[in-house]
Amino acid sequence: MNREQxxxxxxxxxxxxxxxxxMLDQIHKGAPSNKRLPFFKLGAALAAxxxxxxxxxxxxxxxxxxxxxxxxxxAPTADQAVTESVSMAGSESLHRGADYDFLLEHTPWKxxxxxxxxxxxxxxxxDKEDGLQTxxxxxxxxxxxxxxxxxxxxxxxxxxxxxxxxxxxxxxxxEESQVSMVRTVQVKSYDQALEELSQGKNSKQRAVQQSxxxxxxxxxxxxxxxxxxxxxxxxxxxWIDVQAIK
Amino acid sequence: MNIEQIYERHVDTVYRVAMLYLNNxxxxxxxxxxxxxxxxxxxxxxxxxxxxxxxxxVTVTNLCxxxxxxxxxxxxxxxxVVAESMHEHKERDELLPLVYALPEELKTIVxxxxxEGYSTREISQYLQLNESTLxxxxxxxRAMLKLELEEADx
Numbered sequence: 037m038n039r040e041q042x043x044x045x046x047x048x049x050x051x052x053x054x055x056x057x058x059m060l061d062q063i064h065k066g067a068p069s070n071k072r073l074p075f076f077k078l079g080a081a082l083a084a085x086x087x088x089x090x091x092x093x094x095x096x097x098x099x100x101x102x103x104x105x106x107x108x109x110x111a112p113t114a115d116q117a118v119t120e121s122v123s124m125a126g127s128e129s130l131h132r133g134a135d136y137d138f139l140l141e142h143t144p145w146k147x148x149x150x151x152x153x154x155x156x157x158x159x160x161x162x163d164k165e166d167g168l169q170t171x172x173x174x175x176x177x178x179x180x181x182x183x184x185x186x187x188x189x190x191x192x193x194x195x196x197x198x199x200x201x202x203x204x205x206x207x208x209x210x211e212e213s214q215v216s217m218v219r220t221v222q223v224k225s226y227d228q229a230l231e232e233l234s235q236g237k238n239s240k241q242r243a244v245q246q247s248x249x250x251x252x253x254x255x256x257x258x259x260x261x262x263x264x265x266x267x268x269x270x271x272x273x274x275w276i277d278v279q280a281i282k
Numbered sequence: 283m284n285i286e287q288i289y290e291r292h293v294d295t296v297y298r299v300a301m302l303y304l305n306n307x308x309x310x311x312x313x314x315x316x317x318x319x320x321x322x323x324x325x326x327x328x329x330x331x332x333x334x335x336x337x338x339x340v341t342v343t344n345l346c347x348x349x350x351x352x353x354x355x356x357x358x359x360x361x362x363v364v365a366e367s368m369h370e371h372k373e374r375d376e377l378l379p380l381v382y383a384l385p386e387e388l389k390t391i392v393x394x395x396x397x398e399g400y401s402t403r404e405i406s407q408y409l410q411l412n413e414s415t416l417x418x419x420x421x422x423x424r425a426m427l428k429l430e431l432e433e434a435d436x
Contacts, residue, residue, distance in 0.1 A: 039396055042427065045377040046397045049298040055311060056293055062315045063289065066322070210412040 222282040229267040303346035317342040336408040388423040
């Protein structure tokens with residue numbers, strides 16, 4: 037093999053004219069193509085969907101107040117809704133709008149779908165950009181110093197850190213390396229969460245019988261600028277949350 | 283800054299680097315677009331076209347590494363794409379699969395040196411690498427590629 041062969045090989049990676057035009061069109065639109073919706077975009081879309089449902093169910097009681105006095109008695113006030121959203125991850129019970137109930141009832145979480153672990157999502161940090169500008173920090177070691185440009189890749193709400201290490205040893209030599217980390221958490225099984233619900237564990241609610249549980253769902257809620265997984269069960273027209281993280 | 287002119291100048295380079303990392307035309311297109319969108323959103327002052335190109339190479343490299351680090355991609359395999367590209371490589375080229383197989387840390391270096399013709403000094407400057415470290419990486423890459431390349435210009 038020689039240099040020319042290598043160059044010829046790399047030349048074959050060039051984009052076609054059609055690809056060039058397509059990419060330029062997308063650049064003019066200011067967004068990447070969405071030919072395939074990657075999972076991380078799906079995660080962001082799901083988070084947005086839940087946010088929309090939350091807003092919708094907050095607004096719903098006001099509309100229903102005007103229509104029906106009996107329903108207004110059951111609907112939470114705006115203040116209650118805010119309080120509930122703050123304490124969501126604290127396993128408070130939640131009252132939700134009828135449409136939300138309908139959605140969850142018709143999309144119950146299946147026990148066999150429960151993964152052993154799930155990622156924790158974080159809010160997107162739009163200040164971080166890729167490129168030459170990087171935030172650096174020095175971490176002194178025993179006989180070396182880490183010079184770490186930290187690129188927090190909060191893209192699309194997944195917490196993923198790509199850290200480049202520049203290790204400088206005492207003899208003056210340096211070494212470049214990198215690690216990437218994704219924060220994942222161990223998740224209880226659906227049955228385990230159901231068991232805890234029935235025993236009143238991890239929930240400020242009373243213990244309930246499993247036969248009273250109408251449906252359950254594994255979903256993400258926001259807590260401390262992160263989206264974490266929880267189990268949400270419907271028990272006699274009431275939503276009860278159980279911590280999903282082990 | 284005329285983004286179209288910059289695009290015309292460097293799109294092939296940026297796309298090729300993305301392909302080296304991602305080995306998937308659709309992902310490479312996304313990374314390429316994002317690199318130029320980054321430049322549009324955050325205009326840079328470049329001292330030369332080479333500087334401009336180097337910025338884009340580094341940017342798309344970072345974008346590709348970020349994408350590769352995502353948890354879902356590690357678990358994802360595009361069987362059709364892999365099968366197709368492997369077939370193409372076998373038909374047309376014995377060297378390209380070796381380049382794909384290089385560790386991530388060596389791909390950009392190999393591309394910049396052997397394809398774009400940057401000197402080791404320039405690469406070390408753009409990638410913020412110590413020059414001796416860069417040389418040792420080049421030796422490693424050369425061994426992996428089984429290249430019989432002259433070292434006089436290093």
